[in-house]
Amino acid sequence: MRSFLATLEQRGELHRVIRExxxxxxxxxxxxxxxxxxxxxxxxVRGHTMPVVGNLYNNRQRYALALGIDAAELDAFCLSALRAPIKPLLVDRAPVQEVTHKPPFDVGALLPVPHWFEKEGGPYITAGVIIAKDPETRRRNVSIARLRLEGGQRMMAGIAKNHHLAQLAEKAKRLGRDLEIAIAIGNHAAVLLGSQLYLDLGDDEFDTAGALLGEPIELVRCRTVDVEVPAHAEIVIEGRLRPDDLIDEGAVSEFPGFYVYYGPGIGVDVTCITHRKSALYQAILPGYAAEHCLMGAVSIGATLTRDLQRAIPAVKRVVITDGGMGRLHAVISMRRPRLGEGKRAILLAMGCVNLLKLVIAVEDDVEPDDWQQVEWSLAARFRGHEDLIVLPGVKADRCDPVHEDLVVTKIGMVATTRPGDGEPGGRSEFVKPPSDIYESVRRQLDDY
Incomplete structure (x- = not known):
């Protein structure tokens, strides 16, 4: 993260807030x-010596810059990382363990955790990558969940029931154990993106993070729990998730930008905190905010592209849109799909990602992340009487802002060409100058 901050400062994309x-x-x-x-x-930051950094990855260009690629390559790069994982490397010493704090301590006194929104019950850690192991198989799981400070060495973890971390906590509960966890704060973009990928339970997200980084993620063993964490993170909180210790959360912000009431979260007892000398605290603005929405959008888009391509080779790319909160709306780019393949791709996407409720299929001559082009495609190629899919009463995610009893109506729109469209004399033949003149001008455009 530090090298990325230095790059941003060189580019004039890092603003230092020097007032308290x-x-x-x-x-x-x-x-x-x-x-x-x-x-x-x-x-x-008042009452703290540790600086806070935020809005790091609030556009796709920043992720591409951190990964050393062009922005146009981001989706394809993430897709290739899924197919060629690189296992992490265990090291003995790490910058993140330069300073160690042992109990007793107050997490809120050591770390400048922001209090985000008016009705929330306390300050939340929002960029904490949580690492845990399956109590039986010892396979790693890497994810992000809400972590609220409860005072002293206590925290509350807000974890969706369908997340793998919740499944591991439930397994630990059945075995009569706590679940050892560690929370890494201040991570490289590869680790953040890797933590959000929709992988199978038992797949190690650090493997894909290594592929995104282009080399193994260096991990170090924690001081007090049997978990390994990124050696080059800024801060690590070690602790135990106690599945029987339920804490009422009350109102909390969610990606649609509203307060939600999910009920109780799970208690966490912190056993140790380590960090770099002169550590930086990373925060992600929650709610309907660019960085929060985009982190999920990039990762969901990559894994959904992989899953759809396994069944439909015509699928080229999936973009989870900013307007759809980085979760609920998708645009599928397809190369000359056969009749009916657009609808099939839409239905498969909704089946793979429970959150999706509006999916649009377009041809690959349309940039799926350019809403003006997508809207043009709807205007030029969408036939409402045969290209509209309306599915009432479909299972929804609890995060959906308009669900009723956890069901919503889901909509698909096919805006692709038909056989014969675009051919000479066809209804969708594009207008253009003679190709030889057009190409000549394109090659010399800077001279005009």
Missing amino acids: VDSRFEIASVLSLRDRGPAQLFED
């Missing part, structure tokens, strides 16, 4: 008002 700020709502307000602007480094 309060972690209670003031950091949240600045990040919100500068949601899509430069990364923000808060150098002087």
Whole structure:
């Protein structure tokens, strides 16, 4: 993360906030008002010596820059990483363990965790990558979930029931155990993206993160729990998730931008905190914010592309849209799909990703992340009487803002060409100058 911050500063994309700020709502307000602007480094947080950094990865170009690729290559790069994982490397010493804090301590006194929104019950760690192991197989799981400070060495983890981490906690409960976890804060983009991929339970997300990084992720053993963490993170919180210890969460923000009420979360007892000397605390603005939505969108798009291509080779790319909160809307790019393949791709996408409720299929001559082109495709190629799919009463995710009893109506729209479209004399033949003149001008365009 530090090398990426240095790159951003060289490019004029890192803004240093030198005035004192309060972690209670003031950091949240600045990040919100500068949601899509430069990364923000808060150098002087009241009551703390540790700076806070946010809005790091609030556009696709930033992810591409961190991974050393062009922005246009991001989706294909993530897809190739899924197919060629690189296993992590265990090391004996790590920057993230330069300083160690043993109990007793107060997590909120050691770390400048922001309080984000007015009705939430406390400050939340939002960029904490949680590492746990299956209590039986010892296979790693890497993910992100909400972590609220409860005072002292106590935290609450808000975990969706269908997430793998919740399944591991439930397995530990059946075995009569706690679940050992570690939370890494201040990570490279490869680790953040890897943590969000829709992999199978038992697949190690650090393997794909290594492929994104282009080399093995270096891991180090924790001090007090049997878990390995990124050696080059800024901060690690070690602890135990106690499945029988339920804590009412109350109102909490979610990606649609609303408060939701999910009921109880699970208690966490912190056993140790390690960090770098002069550590930086990374925060991600939650709710309907660019960085929060985009992290999920990039990862979901990559894994969904992989899954659809296994069944339909005509699928070229899947984009999870910003307007759809990085979760609920998708555009599928297809290369000359056969009749009916557009609908099939839409239905498969909804089956693979429970969150999706609006899916549009377009030809690959349309950029799926350019909404003007997608809308043009709907205007030029969509026939409502045969290309509209309406599926009422479909199982939805609890995050969906309009679900009723966990069901919603899902919609698909096929905006692809038909056989004969675009051919000479056809209804969709594109207008263009003579190709020889057009290509000559294109090659010399800078001279005009």
